[in-house]
Amino acid sequence: MNRQIPLVVCFSFGLMMFLQYFSTHTVARSLNLAILDYWQIIFAFTLILGVVSYIKVNMTKISRGIDRPYLIVGLIGMISMPIMALIWGIKADSPFMWMFENVQAPMASTVFALLAFFVASASFRGFRARSTQASILLGAALIILLSRSNLPIPYAENLSEFADWIRNYPSMTARRAILIGIGLGSLTTSLRVLLGIERTWLGGEN
Amino acid sequence: MHLLPRHFVFIGLFLLIGITMALDIDVDVKVSPYTKQMHAYIDSIPEGSTVIMSFDHEASSLPEIRPIALAMLRHAFSKNIKLIGVSLYPEGTLIGYRLMNNIGKEYNKTYGDDFVYLGFRPQYIAAILSMGESIEKTFPQDYLGYQYNAIPMLTSITNYDDINCVISIADGSLTTHWIEYGGQFDIKILGAVTAAMVTTYDPYLSSNQMTAMIGGLRGAAEYEKLFGMKGGGARGMLAQSAAHLYVIFLIVLGNIFYFRSRKKGAKN
Structure with a gap:
């Protein structure tokens, strides 16, 4: 019974959302809006769950003494930001905004910028013409990089056209194949979940 | 491999970017057809039309996203297009509000009449679908706490039928959700x-599910050129081009070392 009820709820809502998509009736439209509201509310609760889980996992690690200083900083950040927002609000001159602009944004950008250094290192250490396929990939990468570099090199116009061709044909073909694959995979999985064939989302054993 | 240790690669890149960012040299960028398409579309929007600008990015990509957002905001405000700002990522909320507010002031636009910022809603798919039914029900209040009905420019806006287009400023795949769910x-x-x-x-x-697109710092530089301004995109072009060249140099050098070591290995 514990497993039957969630399966019935899942199937009913799945079927209802599928049918309402094809209807312009007022009842169908307002039902859709109500369900979308609930969806957002449920998502907000998952955020709370995430926060509680983060605090619990970190407290356990702190008590064990693993990476203690880092975890404490993380927890202080997690607790202090909502407190600041609740006390002083999130207006332009608030402490919350100051922390966001002067601590979080620069730190996030710094971590993101580190990618450039890893790319540089990887291009030297790993990007080798070891096989025919790797050589083709290497050639395409060099053409794209050169064409995007705004350099006054001979045949720059032709190089740019060739780079666009790579983007519009071989690259897009691969992208489309991946997208179609993802679409078919999502459709199959959705049907399996709705029909109760796929039950791993219920947890436990089948 | 030992001929060029990893930290030399890092120091080289750091110095190169630092120096080129400090130099104030203009790099002439050739405007791509993609950017021209975007510029032409924004240019063709009739004065007084309403456009949704969605800040779907995180703080980490700000150096790349900011020049694009600023150029597009300036273009839209200069064309007297009314803007509704939203964000489907929590981090983009504050950034979007700050950018829209600052550029709005630059063009003497009034909050509530010429632009409004509705803020963040969790679960982006639900938010996109819900706005298609009713923007008011999705955002009963704006970011500053004003009721939807009390905001003059929103009184005639019910759902996407009253919107000219959505511009998703994104650093990830969120634009895909706008296309797939907003597109319906x-x-x-x-x-x-x-x-x-x-x-x-x-x-x-390519399939026209997306009307136009600009990408990256280069896209921002191209857009700035079309709009006739010098911004963060143009300023970053020299550093980006130099970094590209550096990566090309490293790839070539790495392959020279690789083939030399292979030759040596074959001889031995």
Whole structure:
């Protein structure tokens, strides 16, 4: 019974959302809006769950003494930001905004910028013409990089056209194949979940 | 491999970017057809039309996203287009509000009459679908706490039927959700994305599911050129071009070392 009820709820809502998509009736439209509201509310609760889980996992690690200083900083950040927002609000001159602009944004950008250094290192250490396929990939990468570099090199116009061709044909073909694959995979999985064939989302054993 | 230790590669890149960022040299960029398409579309929007600008990015991509957002905001405000700002990522909320507010002031625009910022809603798919039914029900209040009905420019806006297009400024795949879920309401979707995401959206652009797209710092520089301004995009072009050249140099050098070591190995 514990497993039957969630399966019935899942199937009913799945079927209802599928049918309402094809209807312009007022009842169908307002039902859709109500369900979308609930969806957002449920998502907000998952955020709370995430926060509680983060605090619990970190407290356990702190008590064990693993990476203690880092975890404490993380927890202080997690607790202090909502407190600041609740006390002083999130207006332009608030402490919350100051922390966001002067601590979080620069730190996030710094971590993101580190990618450039890893790319540089990887291009030297790993990007080798070891096989025919790797050589083709290497050639395409060099053409794209050169064409995007705004350099006054001979045949720059032709190089740019060739780079666009790579983007519009071989690259897009691969992208489309991946997208179609993802679409078919999502459709199959959705049907399996709705029909109760796929039950791993219920947890436990089948 | 030991001929060039990893820290030399890092120091080289750091110095190169530092020096080129300090130099104030203009790099002439050739405007791509993609950027021209985006500029032409924004230019063709009738004065007084309403456009949704969605700040779907995180703080980490700000150096790349900011020049694009600023150029597009300036273009839209200069054309007297009314803007509704939203964000489907929590981090983009504050950034979007700050950018829209600052550029609005620059063009003497009034909050509530010429632009409004509705803020963040969790679960982006639900938010996109819900706005297709009713923007008011999705955002009963704006970011500053004003009731939807009390905001003059929103009184005639019900759903996407009253919106000219959605511009998703994104650093990830969120624009895909605008295309896939917003697209069912026949709303035009435009993307301003990071360079790494450009090829992800090419199939959507090619199939006209996406109306226009600009990508990365280069896209920002091209847009600035078309709009006739010098901004962060143009300023970053020299550093980006130099970094590209550096990566090309490293790839070539790495391969020279590789083939030399292979030759040596074969001899031995």
